[in-house]
Amino acid sequence: MKDLLGLMGKAKEMQAKFQAMQDEIAGIEASGQSGGGLVSVTLTGKFDMKSLKIDPSLFKEDEVEILEDLILAAHNDAKAKVEAVMKDKTSALTAGLPLPPGFKLPF
Template sequence: MQNIDDIMRMAQNVQKQLSDAQAELDNIEVEGAAGGGMVKIRCTAKGRIIGVSLDPSLLNAGDKEMLEDLIAAAFNDARAKADTASNEQMQKMTAGMPLPPGFKLPF
């Protein structure tokens, strides 16, 4: 069995790796789209919205409800892609760690 100093060092190492992975998530960009690309939302894997792009034809349509639905759909698409990117990054980080099955980070 390992002594407490070894366990503490491992915990600090995991904490630093987790912190680094979280910081990296804000550098990964994804784009969600709806309406055949007429509405696009860019966000980070952390979920921070970077930009919104609307096709000019949507502004002339006068259908406020449709535009709102497309924006919501594009946001949800971006959020799903951000979650996927985040999960992939966290799997990379935990790949070499001896964690029990089903154990998830952060705690």
């Protein structure tokens, strides 16, 4: 019974740590670029787009598809950076826990 109470206490402590980590991740920002910096996107830790910057030289009527591709690439670059920060923070928190391979936490 003592082990069960200890386990429950650790679970509650881990839940508080995960909540704090989620709050911290929500506050981060990551910028992604494409086209050699012609397009820049900034995302929050919740993957909300906070800013989009486009170099004026890309505003040409016949290059709309290029601009669209660059925006998508910059967004994906920023998203990958946010995911990398999330992975680092999650692995630091779960270090030493016997989680099965491929187990994903609910983020």
